Amino acid sequence: MADEWQRAYEVAVDVARKAGAVIRKAADSEIKVSTKSSTVDLVTKTDERVEKIIIGALKEEFGEDTHCFIGEESVAKGEACILTKKPTWIIDPVDGTTNFVHGFPFVAVSIAFAVNKELEFGVIYSCFEDKMYKARKGMGAFCDDEKITVSDVKDIHKSIIISEHGTDRSPDKVKKIFSTMQKILCIPVHGLRGSGTAATNMCLVACGAVEAFFEIGIHCWDIAAGAVIVREAGGILLDVDGGPFDLMSRRMMSANNDIIANRIIKEIEVFTAERDDIPAQKK
Ligand code: LIP
Numbered sequence: 001m002a003d004e005w006q007r008a009y010e011v012a013v014d015v016a017r018k019a020g021a022v023i024r025k026a027a028d029s030e031i032k033v034s035t036k037s038s039t040v041d042l043v044t045k046t047d048e049r050v051e052k053i054i055i056g057a058l059k060e061e062f063g064e065d066t067h068c069f070i071g072e073e074s075v076a077k078g079e080a081c082i083l084t085k086k087p088t089w090i091i092d093p094v095d096g097t098t099n100f101v102h103g104f105p106f107v108a109v110s111i112a113f114a115v116n117k118e119l120e121f122g123v124i125y126s127c128f129e130d131k132m133y134k135a136r137k138g139m140g141a142f143c144d145d146e147k148i149t150v151s152d153v154k155d156i157h158k159s160i161i162i163s164e165h166g167t168d169r170s171p172d173k174v175k176k177i178f179s180t181m182q183k184i185l186c187i188p189v190h191g192l193r194g195s196g197t198a199a200t201n202m203c204l205v206a207c208g209a210v211e212a213f214f215e216i217g218i219h220c221w222d223i224a225a226g227a228v229i230v231r232e233a234g235g236i237l238l239d240v241d242g243g244p245f246d247l248m249s250r251r252m253m254s255a256n257n258d259i260i261a262n263r264i265i266k267e268i269e270v271f272t273a274e275r276d277d278i279p280a281q282k283k
Helices: 002-026 045-062 072-076 097-102 171-185 198-206 220-232 258-265
Strands: 033-035 042-044 068-071 088-095 108-115 118-126 131-136 141-143 160-163 191-193 212-216 236-238 251-255
Touching: 002 045, 002 108, 002 118, 002 131, 042 045, 042 097, 045 068, 045 072, 045 088, 045 108, 068 072, 068 220, 072 088, 072 220, 088 097, 088 198, 088 220, 108 198, 108 220, 118 198, 118 220, 131 198, 131 220, 141 220, 160 171, 160 198, 171 191, 198 212, 198 220, 198 251, 212 258, 220 236, 220 251, 236 258, 251 258
Parallel strands: 068 088, 160 191, 160 212
Antiparallel strands: 033 042, 088 108, 108 118, 118 131, 131 141, 212 251, 236 251
C-alpha cells in the first residue's frame, strides 16, 4: 500500500537533511582520515558518526525487530550486506568521502528503502548544494519540490556521459577504465564528467544534466537511492553488459534511454568486482 511507507519516506528526508547539516559543520573542523580497502578508499570519523545518527534515528522511529539496516560503514566493520524480504534501509552516510576530505563540494547523504527486495523509495541530499533529491516508486522524482525528468537526447554525439574510476588502482582495472573512457570520448560525445559521488551522478542523470552514468566497483549503498530517483525520472537501469540491473553486483549503467545506454555499453570493457552480498566467510 503506497501510504504504508509515506511516514518512512518523510522521516528519511528529514534525517537526510539533518545528517547533511552535521557533514557541513564537520567540514569546518579538522577531518581525521583513515583508509579501508586501499590507500585511496577513505573513511572519516564523520562517515561513522553520521551513519550512527541516521541508523539511530531510524531505529528509534521504526524499531529494529522488523526493520533491517545495510550501512556502508557498518558493513566495513563486518556486518552482513544481505538484502532480505524484510523492510531494509540501505545507507551511504557520506557519499563522496574523498570529496569531503578535500573540500570538493559534492558530498551526498544517500538513504534508500526496500521491501520484499523491491526498492520503495530513495532520498539523496547533496549537502553542500543544499539540494534534496527524492522519489517514491510510482510517484515521480523531485529535486526539492520541483519534478525532475531525464534528458530527451537520443543522439550520442550530443551527450555528456559520467563515469568514475573508483578506488581500485590495480593496473589491469585502471587500463580497462581509461580505455573505456577513451573510446567513449572519441565517439565523440560532448563530454565526460564525474562528480566523485555515485549518488550525485545519478541525480544528474535524473534531472537531465547528463545522459548516462555507469561504474564498475560501486556498492549497493552508493546507488540504491539513485536507482529509484533515475527510474522515477523516466530513466533506465541496466548492468554494464546490457543485462538486468542487479543492486548487489557492484556494476551499474543508468541512462536517460536505451539508445544512449546501449551505445555506451558497446564501448565498456567489462570486468567484475566481488558482489556486495557475498557472506563474509566466503570472501
Ligand atoms: C564513492 C562512490 C563513487 C566511487 C568512489 C567512492 P564513497 O563512494 O560514490 O562512485 O567512484 O570510489 O566509492 O566511498 O565516497 O561513499
